[in-house]
Amino acid sequence: MKISGRPTTEGSRGIKQKKEKLKNFLKEKGFKSTRQRDLIASEFLEMGEHVTAEELYREISKKYTDIGYTTVYRTLKLLNQSGLAAERVFADNLTRYEPLSAEDHHDHLICMKCGSITEFQDLRIERLQERVADEFGFVAVSHKMELYGYCRKCKDNA
Amino acid sequence: MKISGRPTTEGSRGIKQKKEKLKNFLKEKGFKSTRQRDLIASEFLEMGEHVTAEELYREISKKYTDIGYTTVYRTLKLLNQSGLAAERVFADNLTRYEPLSAEDHHDHLICMKCGSITEFQDLRIERLQERVADEFGFVAVSHKMELYGYCRKCKDNA
DNA sequence: AAGGAAATTGAAATTCATTTTCAATTAGAC
DNA sequence: GTCTAATTGAAAATGAATTTCAATTTCCTT
Numbered sequence: 001m002k003i004s005g006r007p008t009t010e011g012s013r014g015i016k017q018k019k020e021k022l023k024n025f026l027k028e029k030g031f032k033s034t035r036q037r038d039l040i041a042s043e044f045l046e047m048g049e050h051v052t053a054e055e056l057y058r059e060i061s062k063k064y065t066d067i068g069y070t071t072v073y074r075t076l077k078l079l080n081q082s083g084l085a086a087e088r089v090f091a092d093n094l095t096r097y098e099p100l101s102a103e104d105h106h107d108h109l110i111c112m113k114c115g116s117i118t119e120f121q122d123l124r125i126e127r128l129q130e131r132v133a134d135e136f137g138f139v140a141v142s143h144k145m146e147l148y149g150y151c152r153k154c155k156d157n158a
Numbered sequence: 159m160k161i162s163g164r165p166t167t168e169g170s171r172g173i174k175q176k177k178e179k180l181k182n183f184l185k186e187k188g189f190k191s192t193r194q195r196d197l198i199a200s201e202f203l204e205m206g207e208h209v210t211a212e213e214l215y216r217e218i219s220k221k222y223t224d225i226g227y228t229t230v231y232r233t234l235k236l237l238n239q240s241g242l243a244a245e246r247v248f249a250d251n252l253t254r255y256e257p258l259s260a261e262d263h264h265d266h267l268i269c270m271k272c273g274s275i276t277e278f279q280d281l282r283i284e285r286l287q288e289r290v291a292d293e294f295g296f297v298a299v300s301h302k303m304e305l306y307g308y309c310r311k312c313k314d315n316a
Numbered sequence: 317a318a319g320g321a322a323a324t325t326g327a328a329a330t331t332c333a334t335t336t337t338c339a340a341t342t343a344g345a346c
Numbered sequence: 347g348t349c350t351a352a353t354t355g356a357a358a359a360t361g362a363a364t365t366t367c368a369a370t371t372t373c374c375t376t
Binding site for chain 1: 247249251267269270276278280282283286287290291294295296297298299300301302303304305306307308309310313
């Protein structure tokens with residue numbers, strides 16, 4: 001099992017690469033590269049967490065007062081379309097985004113007390129999911145798995 | 159693996175039992191038994207699917223024009239609290255409810271074309287989930303697992 | 317480099333499910 | 347039956363997500 005206790009913030013190399021990918025995506029689709037999109041993408045990739053549009057907007061507002069919420073929202077959608085971000089909705093019903101690297105599928109452990117989100121990957125589970133789908137004649141395209149409970153810290157000082 | 163291709167509608171025995179359980183829950187909590195709650199619970203248990211408040215309301219409106227949406231909504235919340243119903247949100251972001259029997263935990267296969275929802279249970283996956291949680295020092299309370307893809311029908315006549 | 321068509325921006329308005337409010341009604345304890 | 351607290355349902359409020367639209371910017375064409 002691949003462990004990543006806390007979503008890792010990308011080194012600047014990865015970020016540059018990803019911004020390049022975004023540019024390609026935009027050009028390909030006939031969209032335009034703008035100062036705003038560039039700044040929003042940078043900030044998003046640097047945060048490297050499961051952020052909401054709102055959170056990202058607040059962060060960006062600190063540095064750039066002229067970038068609106070709507071543009072942050074739309075840029076996150078764009079990042080999602082381009083495959084650079086994944087859109088996720090957990091039990092609190094807010095839409096969160098996380099940077100996505102090529103082959104890194106993972107699921108989440110969510111603490112019901114402190115709200116921390118921990119990522120994990122388990123190939124054994126993935127295989128079984130595939131098998132279940134097969135048994136129903138179902139072609140699985142994607143899945144969503146979240147374990148809710150209490151993290152090490154929160155279960156201890158309860 | 160337990161298979162239930164389509165959520166089964168309860169026999170009337172089960173429904174009576176559940177309505178009894180609801181009554182007990184209400185009394186216990188100092189809430190009142192009302193004609194509306196009774197009718198809404200009956201209709202809900204008979205439908206036995208993953209209904210939204212809206213759908214249930216529309217169904218009930220056909221028979222009883224004096225029951226309001228708000229009451230249906232609140233009764234579903236109540237059923238959820240009492241453990242008789244489970245609240246679920248899938249990718250379409252609507253809150254759905256399904257009758258819940260004591261020990262019947264299950265997950266869902268959701269067709270991205272026709273929207274059909276199929277239930278399944280797989281103990282091997284459950285065990286692995288427990289193990290993953292353990293490895294993170296996490297105490298799992300509940301989980302959510304959904305496989306999205308195309309059902310037998312939809313993948314065939316594509 | 318200038319022109320111009322098309323995309324983008326951001327504030328404000330809209331949507332839509334969900335949740336709350338409140339006055340009138342009802343359940344059920346005494 | 348009386349009384350008090352809970353319930354009801356229409357309407358209003360909420361709040362995140364999405365759309366609108368006029369002003370601005372990008373970038374393709376010349």
